[in-house]
Amino acid sequence: MFETARYWRTLDDGTLQCDLCPRLCGLQDGKNGLCFVRRRDGDKLVLSTYGRSSGFCIDPIEKKPLNHFLPGTPVLSFGTAGCNLTCKFCQNWDMSKSREMELLQAEATPEQVARAATALQCRSVAFTYNDPVIFLEYAVDIARACRERGINSVAVTAGYINPPARDEFFANMDAANVDLKGFTEVFYRNHCSASLAPVLDTLRFIKTETNVWLEITTLLIPGQNDTVDELKQQCNWIAENLGCDVPLHFTAFHPAYRMLYVPATPLSTLRKARQIALSEGLEYVYTGNLPDPVGTNTYCHNCGKLLIGRRGYQLSDWHLTEVGNCEFCNQKCSGIFETKPGSWGNRARRIVISDFAARDA
Secondary structure, three states, rough: OOOOOOOOOEEOOOOOEEOOOOOOOOOOOOOEOOOOEEEEEOEEEEEOOOOEEEOEEEEEHHHHOOEEEEEOOEEEEEEEOOOOOOOOOOOOOOOOOOOHHHOEEEEOOOHHHHHHHHOOOOOOOEEEHHHHHHHHHHHHHHHHHHHHOOOOEEEEEOOOOOOOOHHHHOOOEEEEEOOOOOOOOHOOOOOOOHHHHHHHHHHHHHHHOOEEEEEEEEOOOOOOOHHHHHHHHHHHHHHHHHOOOOEEEEEEEOOOOOOOOOOOOHHHHHHHHHHHHHHOOOOOOEEEOOOOOOOOEEEEOOOOEEEEEOOOOOOEEOOOOOEEEEOOOEEOOOEEOOOOOOOOOOEEEEEEEEOOOOOOO
């Protein structure tokens, strides 16, 4: 179904300009923006993927990745198609780069998604797999329906969005993992056809202007964004602008999409990056996409003791008090925690949304 979109205007020459993200795509009738899903239809902009998804799955919240937001709980995850970045290294390219609307077979209204999440006892709904910024209207409507039922909303995003769209989007989110692709304008320009500055603005906005729980992920690509200097600059910026307690995830690249010629990231690179981040003062630094017994755990930044142990996405240890402090030294562990951890574990369960959308828990 098509839904009238927000954040656009008509220019003096009759061009319709989408103001959602920094691309400011100018559209003639019947044409799509770079994201492919925001389209000019006569004298208005529409979202062509409203109410449509490539499918729904129940995941562990740690898969987003979010390690400090309701650990161990299940999250109802879905994506649509398209993206407003052109990352050559995209790890979800089959969805984010898709131009095949036929892939979007799962249809659900915002209320049906919220009802299904309730019936499935998911604590959150995650907009993921492709960037929810481009389907803002659908994501926001779902988030509002979920909030009425006490269900959280999670955005997994590259943060490439303009104010005031940014204000509305994050006002309806409870947690976000922002994919910080690299830390130079050259990297963003050459590999994403984008700019770093708006992403940094989004990160500052989330941290200083909202109550959204924030974590950051950087996919480390050999020879592209993994130099010691760049990593130090990134970590220093995070510490100075966001705070040392914002969790940072370094994840491994696997050859994909238009970067099949680049080798996979070795574990040694992830571990080196983690040590750099810790040495620069960041308190919670993780590794991902490769097995690493140390890099997946949460440690107290004060006494160094293990707080949350993980085997994959399965929680193996829990040493937080009921108020989220270290059991050993009583230091506060930053995050959104409950008195007891969830027990969803490593499971990933594909679901047919229509089987649950009519139920009420």
